[in-house]
Amino acid sequence: MKKAEQKNINKNLLKTQTxxxxxxxxxxxxxxxxxxTLVCGGAGCGKTLFGMEFLVRGATQFNEPGVFxxxxxxxxxxxxxxxxxxxxxxxxxxxxxxxxxxxxxxxSEIEETGEYDLEGLFIRLGYAIDSxxxxxxxxxxxxxxFAGLPNQLIxxxxxxxxFRWLKEKEVTAIITGERGDETLTxxxxxxxxxxxxxxxxxxxxxxxxxxxxxVVKYRGSIHGTNEYPFLxxxxxxxxxxxxxxxxxxxxxxxxISSGIPVLDNxxxxxxYYRGSTVLVSGTSGVGKTSIAAHFAEAACKRGERVLYFxxxxxxxxxxxxxxxxxxxxEPWVRKGLLQFxxxxxxxxxxxxxxxxxxxxxxxxKPDIVILDPINTFVIGDKEFEVKTMLMRIVDFLKANLxxxxxxxxxxxxxxxxSSDVGISSLIDTWLLLRDIELxxxxxxxxxxxxxxxxxxxNQIREFILTDHGVELRxxxxxxxxxxxxxxxxxxxxFETAEVLTRKNDIERIKREIERKRKALEARISTLRxxxxxxxxxxxxxxxxxxxxxxxxxxDKIEMAVSRQADIKKQRRT
Amino acid sequence: xxxxxxxxxxxEKQVREATDKWVLRLYVAGQTPKALTAFTNLKKxxxxxxxxxxxxxxxxxxxxxxxxxxxxxxxLPTLVRKLPVPVRKIIGDLSNTxxxxxxxxxxxxS
Numbered sequence: 115m116k117k118a119e120q121k122n123i124n125k126n127l128l129k130t131q132t133x134x135x136x137x138x139x140x141x142x143x144x145x146x147x148x149x150x151t152l153v154c155g156g157a158g159c160g161k162t163l164f165g166m167e168f169l170v171r172g173a174t175q176f177n178e179p180g181v182f183x184x185x186x187x188x189x190x191x192x193x194x195x196x197x198x199x200x201x202x203x204x205x206x207x208x209x210x211x212x213x214x215x216x217x218x219x220x221x222s223e224i225e226e227t228g229e230y231d232l233e234g235l236f237i238r239l240g241y242a243i244d245s246x247x248x249x250x251x252x253x254x255x256x257x258x259x260f261a262g263l264p265n266q267l268i269x270x271x272x273x274x275x276x277f278r279w280l281k282e283k284e285v286t287a288i289i290t291g292e293r294g295d296e297t298l299t300x301x302x303x304x305x306x307x308x309x310x311x312x313x314x315x316x317x318x319x320x321x322x323x324x325x326x327x328x329v330v331k332y333r334g335s336i337h338g339t340n341e342y343p344f345l346x347x348x349x350x351x352x353x354x355x356x357x358x359x360x361x362x363x364x365x366x367x368x369x370i371s372s373g374i375p376v377l378d379n380x381x382x383x384x385x386y387y388r389g390s391t392v393l394v395s396g397t398s399g400v401g402k403t404s405i406a407a408h409f410a411e412a413a414c415k416r417g418e419r420v421l422y423f424x425x426x427x428x429x430x431x432x433x434x435x436x437x438x439x440x441x442x443x444e445p446w447v448r449k450g451l452l453q454f455x456x457x458x459x460x461x462x463x464x465x466x467x468x469x470x471x472x473x474x475x476x477x478x479k480p481d482i483v484i485l486d487p488i489n490t491f492v493i494g495d496k497e498f499e500v501k502t503m504l505m506r507i508v509d510f511l512k513a514n515l516x517x518x519x520x521x522x523x524x525x526x527x528x529x530x531x532s533s534d535v536g537i538s539s540l541i542d543t544w545l546l547l548r549d550i551e552l553x554x555x556x557x558x559x560x561x562x563x564x565x566x567x568x569x570x571x572n573q574i575r576e577f578i579l580t581d582h583g584v585e586l587r588x589x590x591x592x593x594x595x596x597x598x599x600x601x602x603x604x605x606x607x608f609e610t611a612e613v614l615t616r617k618n619d620i621e622r623i624k625r626e627i628e629r630k631r632k633a634l635e636a637r638i639s640t641l642r643x644x645x646x647x648x649x650x651x652x653x654x655x656x657x658x659x660x661x662x663x664x665x666x667x668x669d670k671i672e673m674a675v676s677r678q679a680d681i682k683k684q685r686r687t
Numbered sequence: 688x689x690x691x692x693x694x695x696x697x698x699e700k701q702v703r704e705a706t707d708k709w710v711l712r713l714y715v716a717g718q719t720p721k722a723l724t725a726f727t728n729l730k731k732x733x734x735x736x737x738x739x740x741x742x743x744x745x746x747x748x749x750x751x752x753x754x755x756x757x758x759x760x761x762x763l764p765t766l767v768r769k770l771p772v773p774v775r776k777i778i779g780d781l782s783n784t785x786x787x788x789x790x791x792x793x794x795x796x797s
Binding site: 215217218219223224225226227228229230231232233234235237238240241259262263 | 724749753759761762764775782786
């Protein structure tokens with residue numbers, strides 16, 4: 115396996131790492147080793163800096179000394195200019211790791227008479243290379259020679275010889291060239307340097323500038339062909355190709371509360387994943403910032419550090435506004451757990467925002483980053499750039515296991531799911547806030563549009579801002595559809611009334627039956643009483659009758675006695 | 688202002704007359720045909736124009752490469768007029784005598 119790899123490397127073009135952030139990933143290892151590379155672009159696009167960083171990184175990181183031959187800036191100017199990027203050129207010169215050579219040609223001083231060549235330049239460069247054993251060379255900007263030397267024929271022939279000579283010297287060289295009107299360079303240097311051509315560009319769209327880099331050509335190597343935005347900041351040049359960051363970040367299973375208990379419940383009762391990216395989107399005034407503030411407060415209460423980028427409100431205004439819903443952010447700012455970064459999106463270009471974000475995150479080392487809101491970046495038709503920028507922010511934050519919460523304003527007309535700067539695919543948990551307009555009032559509804567890696571609730575909750583924060587209520591879902599706000603309250607009242615009526619009905623029926631039973635029982639007792647009186651009457655009659663019979667017999671006997679009949683005898687017999 | 692500038696030119700003239708010596712440097716890289724042609728041409732022009740009041744220093748950059756930096760030498764051969772000031776540079780094999788004279792400011796224009 116290793117042998118095969120070795121072979122592969124030998125077969126492939128050897129490359130020299132530039133050490134420029136992102137560039138080596140983009141070109142699969144850097145510039146072609148031992149060959150000249152042309153870096154071209156307009157004025158102020160960063161050619162000199164690209165070359166200088168190539169040398170400084172080479173000297174400091176790869177132990178490859180370098181020669182910088184400048185045809186424009188003097189050595190003092192160069193040292194001063196790059197010290198603002200944190201490069202200590204003077205120190206490197208003393209250590210003999212970098213040699214600066216300022217070549218100055220004054221057209222007015224020079225008279226041309228007959229044949230000549232540029233051997234002097236060769237000797238000079240060769241001397242500089244040999245004096246420090248340089249492996250890297252930058253010629254910035256060699257086209258100045260065309261202004262100083264009138265004979266173009268000689269010059270072109272000599273340049274061709276120079277590049278061949280550089281190859282023979284086996285130094286990795288960068289030749290910078292000013293961009294021409296229709297060609298890559300004004301003097302057609304691309305004719306001579308044909309191994310690798312890099313184009314730098316500095317474009318201004320909608321009053322904000324974006325720097326871009328493109329590898330136009332790279333003989334014998336695969337390379338990224340897109341235009342990649344790059345930035346120049348205090349730490350130098352950085353190209354951040356999206357693909358170079360990759361999707362290899364570590365993930366966490368830890369869950370962190372959103373600061374709103376009901377929302378946590380909607381997310382398996384645990385909240386967001388640590389290191390995930392949360393998007394809160396919705397139309398204006400639905401409470402996106404409130405959700406963000408809740409999250410920030412909850413994190414600070416856990417003792418985590420929160421970096422809050424606000425692009426629309428000043429920190430003070432935001433804190434005041436959040437106080438009205440009972441979220442106190444100010445103490446956390448004083449404790450140093452919460453930091454605000456407030457800038458207008460239009461203040462500088464996208465890559466500068468990216469740079470600022472990077473820097474702020476690297477210095478503050480937050481656990482949570484909030485960007486509120488992200489879509490203000492979209493000015494004009496820069497949606498793609500914004501997307502790539504956000505993608506880079508997301509990747510960067512994920513790589514550092516920082517939980518990110520973005521808010522995004524969606525306009526009322528456009529489709530809610532599509533408008534969010536096209537970054538939906540980057541988002542892990544997406545909360546959607548929406549207006550529900552019904553019966554002449556506007557209410558807020560919230561639901562979880564998606565949440566990767568958890569069983570989230572699919573219910574729309576009514577979102578209410580109270581003086582003690584955000585409250586999420588179950589919305590009314592009944593036979594009359596989804597109801598919110600006063601309609602929900604009315605419906606609930608109506609239902610309570612209905613239930614009450616039902617209960618009353620039952621009571622009434624119960625009472626009726628009771629009454630009936632009582633009536634029945636009364637009747638039964640009356641009948642019994644009647645019967646009893648009748649019965650006693652009958653008994654009385656019967657007794658009277660018996661009495662009568664007795665008396666009649668008595669009478670008979672008495673009669674017989676009185677007639678002295680044989681009654682006795684008869685009786686005796 | 689005017690007075691000063693006039694005085695300046697006067698002084699310059701005085702210096703030129705006082706020293707009255709031309710210091711010339713010819714930069715070459717080895718004994719190339721071009722270098723030899725340049726030297727021959729220079730010698731001839733100096734003899735004709737400067738009447739012995741000159742010195743020529745030939746610097747071979749192959750031997751002393753660091754010496755080229757002082758005069759910002761790129762093209763070879765290069766003739767540098769060190770004195771009288773201002774410094775002048777003439778590149779090429781000096782085959783065009785008229786151009787050389789223009790370059791050295793030796794044309795009888797004044």
